[in-house]
Amino acid sequence: MASSAVIEAQGLGRRFGARTVLEGLSFEVHAGEVFGIVGPDGAGKTTLLQMLAAILRPSAGTCQVLGVDVRHRPSLVQARVGFMSQGFSLYDRLTVAENLAFAAAIRDVPQPALAPRKAELLAMAGLDRFQKRREGALSGGMRKKLALCANLIHEPPLLILDEPSLGVDPLSRRELWRILDRARAGGRTIVFATSYMDEADASDRVMLLSGGRPLALGPPGELRARAQGRVYQIKASKAAGLEDALQAQPKVISFQRRAGDELRVQMRDAAPPETVEGLTAEPAEPSMEDVFTVASAGPGPPPPESMRAALGTEAPAHRADRSVIDAAGVTRRFGDFTAVDAVTLSVRSGEILGLLGPNGAGKTTLIRILCGLLAPTHGRAQVAGFDVARESAEVRARIGYMSQRFSLYPDLTTRENLRFFARAYGVARDALDTRTRWAAQRTGLDADDQKTVAALSGAMRQRLALACAIVHRPEVLFLDEPTSGVDPLSRYRFWRLIASLAADGIGVVVTTHYLEEATFCDRLGLMMDGRMIAHGALSDLTQTLGLQRASVEDVFLGFIARERARAA
Known part of the structure; x- marks a missing residue:
């Protein structure tokens, strides 16, 4: 092994029974x-990291970590690395200080070294003021930072991190990466899995994984160069006709609407896309999202049909341009804690509202109120014309809800899940086949697929969860981080489904930590500490801050900084 190689893998693979999860991985770190x-859920990232941390044994190939064979001396590898799983591995009944003390004890940190290391890590993570707070009472971002501190307490030369920033807000994500930058500056090697392409762009080298096999490996600049000439942008104030034209072209992999009336298009080869009259496609500099989209391109699902075409006379008669959500001064308190503080907002039929905010901002509590699952302490809210407090049953019958974890039944097939949710939402027995086939067709699924949900990819489970949420033809659709953990191509295709549902008159409320998805929304609601601190179209919010051509992250962080300055 070369002296600078911390990890050396050759032909690495892993099977679980007859199922091959990883195959043919050769690389050095x-x-x-x-x-x-980098890869979507189900790509094999967690399995690979667990083999590098000597938690799982390889089924094929060889792997040495810090000069030690993971198959023959796993305990020695485990003692020398810091491994942060998605599940945190913290104890919710222990305080911040107690969790760190426990992590130090099992890692044999000398007692004289504990106090200075703990003080340095807590200060670096901004957790020194919270040493006496129980881990279970921390926000998601704070728990991630504490987990990282627990894995740094024994000063390992190698950090292995499984999606460290998954499910945390952009502000916490920045703070988390500041800690990692300092760890790297201290000489540590960092191997991490992610579905965030901007994190991949900040790496020295990137491995793209899909289906357990490597798609590409190299420095981000080199990978972007491979996609050169296959990414285009088109300026179009009215994109409807152009999107139809792009959808019909076999050489178009995907396209996305961006801020500033721009469409971004990825192609299967270097030829530009055909455009409608008066529009020109200009070559664009590839991003890492473009790289993954180009590298993983395969045959896509058919374009979603309009709701009325798919259901004929059974199409929902949603009235155009009416208010489907009306909330005024909605407040929810739990004892002395105010989770939602005097929120006022409205959503019209056919409108997509993006709900953004740090972890603990109150987004989930607000959605639970609007779904009729939680009564407001003060204020009022109507959804689909019914009061959420007094007529919650009528509200729940007219909404669709897709949670981040999908809430599907893994042992049931696609058809069985669809029929179960249709009956739960009150669809009549004689309409079950019509409804389930429409929902499957609408989301690009095979209604007769006999595979169980457990055997489906993450992207297909995502589509099935959406199909189950719309099978009863709701007037309002709530989506809680629906694209978390899926690859860019699947995310873009999923957002086209959302846009097509909105075009048919469904009001959509969506939460997301992928801030670039805010450009797909008609309006944004930014929440912090239970309050709605900004509400409006992205262009209006940008102007309010006095910014020019700002990213969504700039706008998001700008309003948070302004709110903190006011509080100070």
Whole structure:
């Protein structure tokens, strides 16, 4: 092994029974390097990291970590690395200080070294003021930072992190990466898995994984160069006709609407897309999202049909341009804690509202109120014309809800899940086949697929969850981080489904931590500490801050900074 190689893998693979999860991985990671492993849920990222941390044994190939064979001396590898799983591995009944003390004890940190290390890590993570707070009372972002501190307490030369920023807000994500930057500056090697392409772009080298096999490996700049000439942008104030034209072209992999009346298009080869009259496609500089989209392109699902075409006379008669959500001064308190504080907002039929905010901002509590699951302490809210407090049953019958974890039944097939949710939403027995086939067709699924949900990819489970949420033809659709953990191509296709549902008159409320998805929304609601601190179209919010051509992250962080300055 080369002296600078911290990890060396050759022909690495892993099977679970007859199922091959990883196959044919060969790579090295060098001392002081930040190595990103990028791919959607089910790509094999967690399995690979667990093998590198000597938690799982390889089924094929060889792997040495810090000069030690993971198959023959796993305990020695485990003692020398810091492994942060998605599940945190913290104890919710222990305080911040107690969790760190426990992590130090099982890692044999000398007692004289504990106090200075703990003080340094807590200060770096901004957790020194919360040493006496129980882990279970921390926000998601704070728990992630504490988990990272627990894995740094024994000063390992190698950090292995499984999606460290998954499910945390952009502000917490920035703070988390500041800690990692300092760890790297201290000479540590970092290997991490992520589905965030901007994190991959900040790595020294990136491995793209799909279906357990490597798609590409190299520095981000080199990977972007491979996609050069296959990414285009088109300026179009009215994109409807153009999107139809792009959808019909076999050489178009995907396209996305961006801020500033721009469409971004990825192609299967270097030829530009055909456009409608008066519009020109200009070559664009590829991003890492473009790279993954180009590298993983395969045959896509058919374009979603309009709701009325799919259901004929059974199409929902949603009235155009009416208010489907009306909330005024909605407040919810739990004892002395105010989770939602005097929120006022409205959503019209056919409108997409993006709900953004840090972890603990009150987004989930607000959605539970609007779904009729939680009565407001003060204020009022109507959804689909019914009061959420007094007529909650009528509200729940007219909404669709898709949670981040999908809430599907893994042992049931696609058809069985659809029929179960249709009956739960009150669809009549004689309409079950019509409804389930429409929902499956609408989301690009095979209603007769006999595979269980457990055997489906993450992207297909995502589509099935959406189909189950719309099978009863709701007037309002709530989507809680619906694209978390899926690859860029699947996310873009999913957002086209959302847009097509909105075009048929469904009001949509969506939460997301992928801030670039805010450009797909008609309006945004930014929440912080239970309050709605900004509400409006992205262009209006940008102007309010006095910014020019700002990213969504700039707008998001700008309003948070302004709110904190007011509080100070």
